[in-house]
């Protein structure tokens with residue numbers, strides 16, 4: 001059995017960015033060319049939880065970025081997650097195994113690691129930190145003294161690479177016969193992509209950095225763990241929409257909430273694509289639905305009851321079915337190229353392929369390519385098989 005699996009998640013890495021990577025890496029891997037996040041919304045917390053658990057948001061319960069990791073008892077924790085991660089399963093089956101998860105973002109690190117991870121680190125006020133939920137590594141202060149991050153946009157990848165190698169070394173991952181799991185989620189591309197858009201030179205520059213990170217991690221693993229003893233899975237939590245120009249536009253989520261509160265007199269909370277009513281009334285849902293359908297940018301609106309009878313063969317409906325966990329009162333979907341929640345730059349979250357289609361590259365098993373459609377839950381499936389998990 002392999003000694004170590006590494007999941008490398010590049011936040012907001014759209015499938016087409018693969019052309020900018022070292023083709024040698026792709027040629028020596030197994031590439032799933034048609035792998036998607038088949039749920040809405042295509043956001044960071046939702047995507048990471050789906051990758052780590054292998055079940056859709058409908059089941060794991062992480063349906064938005066906020067709230068996601070907040071915890072009154074521990075500050076931050078995975079308590080909202082309703083399904084164990086693969087890391088948890090490894091720890092249950094092999095208690096001597098180690099699970100490590102690192103990112104600039106708390107939600108990426110926490111939902112990748114799960115409940116039983118040994119080390120879960122993210123960045124807060126320029127320092128690596130963890131919460132009272134997890135063990136505080138005895139070397140954390142030392143590492144914080146050694147590495148610092150000034151520019152999360154363009155220095156974040158280099159910073160995380162150095163920290164990742166150091167943590168793997170200090171925790172001895174891949175050094176014994178108990179299988180270990182390490183997840184590194186590179187956040188910088190997401191920050192840069194939101195601001196500059198997918199067609200910018202800034203995004204290209206950071207994608208090239210991701211390429212360097214992959215190459216350096218492989219070199220590190222060859223040396224420290226040995227070829228054949230590890231696998232590396234490269235993927236992403238979601239893609240990104242083009243910056244709206246002559247098509248599409250911006251939908252201001254906050255303004256929309258204000259409008260509904262003021263014009264319709266309904267107390268709502270909007271977190272795309274969800275509408276939460278503070279008081280549930282069937283007539284209120286109908287009124288809000290009609291109001292939303294009057295917007296030029298709206299594609300579809302469903303009440304919670306309507307979600308129960310959607311058509312799984314329709315591509316938008318099927319993504320709504322996978323994403324809806326029963327808590328929202330309405331679901332609304334904007335037309336393609338309309339970005340919701342941002343008033344400049346761009347974002348993600350939609351059911352369209354620019355947001356759902358991501359790379360899934362598996363290095364260390366067989367080589368080849370599959371063009372068959374696949375759900376990103378495939379990552380957990382591959383790991384369960386590699387680790388002999390039930």
Ligand SMILES: [Zn+2]
Pocket residue numbers: 012044190194348
């Ligand atoms: Zn983002």
